[in-house]
Amino acid sequence: MLWDIxxxxxxNYGDLGVCWRLSADLASRGHSVRLWVDDATSLxxxxxxxxxxxxxxxxxxxxxxKVVVRAWHDALHGLDLPSKVWVEAFGCELxxxxxxxxxxxxxxxxxxxxxxxxxxxxxxxxxYVEKSHxxxxxxxxxxxxxxxxxxFYPGFNENTGGLIREAWxxxxxxxxxxxxxxxxxxxxxxxxxxxxxxxxxxxxxxMQLASLNSAGHQWQVAxxxxxxxxxxxxxxxxxxxxxxxxxxFPPLSQTQFDQLLKSSDLNFVRGEDSLVRALWAGKAFxxxxxxxxxxxxxxxxxxxxxxxxxxxxxxxxxxxxNGLSLEPLPEVDLxxxxxxxxxxxxxxxxxxxxxxxxLQFVEExx
Amino acid sequence: MKVAQEIRVxxxxxxxxxxxxxxxxxxxxxGRGAATVRMKLKALLSNMGTESVFKADDKMDQVxxxxxxxxxxxxxDPMYVFMDTEFNQYEVESENMGDALHYLEDGMSVEVVFxxxxxxxxELPTSVEREITWTEPAVKGDTSGKVLKPAKxxxxxxxxxxxFVNQGDKIEIDTRTGEYRKxx
Numbered sequence: 001m002l003w004d005i006x007x008x009x010x011x012n013y014g015d016l017g018v019c020w021r022l023s024a025d026l027a028s029r030g031h032s033v034r035l036w037v038d039d040a041t042s043l044x045x046x047x048x049x050x051x052x053x054x055x056x057x058x059x060x061x062x063x064x065x066k067v068v069v070r071a072w073h074d075a076l077h078g079l080d081l082p083s084k085v086w087v088e089a090f091g092c093e094l095x096x097x098x099x100x101x102x103x104x105x106x107x108x109x110x111x112x113x114x115x116x117x118x119x120x121x122x123x124x125x126x127x128y129v130e131k132s133h134x135x136x137x138x139x140x141x142x143x144x145x146x147x148x149x150x151x152f153y154p155g156f157n158e159n160t161g162g163l164i165r166e167a168w169x170x171x172x173x174x175x176x177x178x179x180x181x182x183x184x185x186x187x188x189x190x191x192x193x194x195x196x197x198x199x200x201x202x203x204x205x206x207m208q209l210a211s212l213n214s215a216g217h218q219w220q221v222a223x224x225x226x227x228x229x230x231x232x233x234x235x236x237x238x239x240x241x242x243x244x245x246x247x248x249f250p251p252l253s254q255t256q257f258d259q260l261l262k263s264s265d266l267n268f269v270r271g272e273d274s275l276v277r278a279l280w281a282g283k284a285f286x287x288x289x290x291x292x293x294x295x296x297x298x299x300x301x302x303x304x305x306x307x308x309x310x311x312x313x314x315x316x317x318x319x320x321x322n323g324l325s326l327e328p329l330p331e332v333d334l335x336x337x338x339x340x341x342x343x344x345x346x347x348x349x350x351x352x353x354x355x356x357x358x359l360q361f362v363e364e365x366x
Numbered sequence: 367m368k369v370a371q372e373i374r375v376x377x378x379x380x381x382x383x384x385x386x387x388x389x390x391x392x393x394x395x396x397g398r399g400a401a402t403v404r405m406k407l408k409a410l411l412s413n414m415g416t417e418s419v420f421k422a423d424d425k426m427d428q429v430x431x432x433x434x435x436x437x438x439x440x441x442x443d444p445m446y447v448f449m450d451t452e453f454n455q456y457e458v459e460s461e462n463m464g465d466a467l468h469y470l471e472d473g474m475s476v477e478v479v480f481x482x483x484x485x486x487x488x489e490l491p492t493s494v495e496r497e498i499t500w501t502e503p504a505v506k507g508d509t510s511g512k513v514l515k516p517a518k519x520x521x522x523x524x525x526x527x528x529x530f531v532n533q534g535d536k537i538e539i540d541t542r543t544g545e546y547r548k549x550x
Binding site: 010090091119121122124126128131132135138140142146151290293294296298299324 | 367379380381382392394395396397399402416417418419421424425426427513514
């Protein structure tokens with residue numbers, strides 16, 4: 001089945017990261033995807049398996065499906081096939097040329113059924129997600145007035161659309177990594193933390209806490225804003241004679257990033273895509289939620305921590321890390337935090353993944 | 367045309383050829399400043415109920431209907447009775463009252479909305495002042511307003527309020543979102 005997926009990169013890497021994983025997962029299940037992106041430059045490192053095709057468009061092939069990346073303004077023409085499903089990621093509007101093309105195609109061929117039109121929403125553990133998941137959204141203006149869009153929400157329980165969980169990616173993850181931290185051991189051991197964050201106010205404090213580990217601590221710092229924040233925090237700390245070390249990583253492919261998380265004892269992740277990957281890594285993690293001017297991130301974080309059943313120390317660490325509390329960071333309690341992460345992962349594994357649910361929903365609405 | 371976040375309980379919007387009365391709106395903040403509005407709607411011609419969700423900036427046609435300023439008089443199950451300044455009484459089905467019931471109190475001033483000469487709903491002012499009838503004791507020193515706790519007003523409606531708000535305090539509530547605005 002042919003899909004059109006639309007992605008506008010607002011900032012950072014999450015928009016494209018989620019859309020690429022969704023597209024690749026659909027392709028692995030035999031579907032063809034036209035992925036419309038306004039800025040696909042990050043795909044060069046995020047998805048190195050995707051390469052330019054004969055027409056110069058970036059393409060990713062699986063044994064039965066494919067993803068072709070289309071530039072946002074790259075209009076369709078008469079010979080292009082109409083798709084069966086449209087997915088607007090995170091409420092991005094369809095490109096104007098596409099709306100005109102869709103309107104024209106429909107006018108020319110009244111017998112062709114309308115595609116199933118979905119709005120894939122942001123991930124949240126808040127209660128409204130369950131209430132709004134799979135609700136219709138009648139289109140009341142513009143050329144496509146009269147059609148119906150459907151809201152599809154990813155989420156953490158069975159009343160939502162679930163999370164992207166590609167079987168092939170998780171198999172690779174399980175095969176390619178070491179077991180890491182042994183929660184049954186009480187001995188101090190050198191810890192590894194992966195850091196992928198914005199600019200948390202408590203970063204220097206966390207680095208200081210980590211340096212207290214007598215067996216040593218290694219920071220694996222992912223590239224981007226977090227790396228700059230780490231460098232800045234490093235300068236504010238007194239020079240150390242402890243066992244702390246750090247390594248800066250270049251931009252990694254999604255597969256490499258997933259493996260990095262799996263190889264760590266504690267993952268600091270940010271935004272939406274890397275939170276999901278931290279859950280699949282099954283290691284203790286701290287989430288930096290995307291900060292919003294209106295403070296909407298506070299209730300979102302608390303709703304997630306409630307779902308996570310976060311122990312008190314993990315909750316307090318999250319609140320301070322996200323600037324929602326002025327309390328000092330509590331001590332890292334890896335055994336408790338990892339047990340919590342594993343339990344959360346086990347709960348999620350009981351649910352149907354997002355792409356399977358999406359396919360089921362599309363079948364219902366076609 | 368209006369955008370979804372401007373639509374209020376009691377408004378009527380056109381969905382295709384169907385005038386739909388808005389019985390409930392729920393505003394939710396998504397990621398990165400995006401927001402959605404979930405609406406409970408009822409078709410005025412068929413009386414069929416439905417639920418829909420819109421992006422907060424989705425455009426829609428609001429049907430401008432006759433309105434009259436009235437005060438709430440009494441409840442005669444299943445009708446809510448309102449009276450205008452000339453003592454005419456108008457009855458609105460409880461089902462059509464929607465979220466207005468969260469704030470309704472004796473003598474409250476509302477706009478009664480008419481369709482084909484029949485009172486079909488009420489529109490509230492965009493904000494109301496109500497007394498907190500129950501909440502946990504206030505926390506001294508926290509004036510940031512970022513952390514919220516549950517509180518109730520006389521109708522039993524629950525409003526999240528900042529930690530510094532006390533039982534007995536009067537607060538201003540945004541009737542479109544059901545959110546606390548400020549302490550009065």
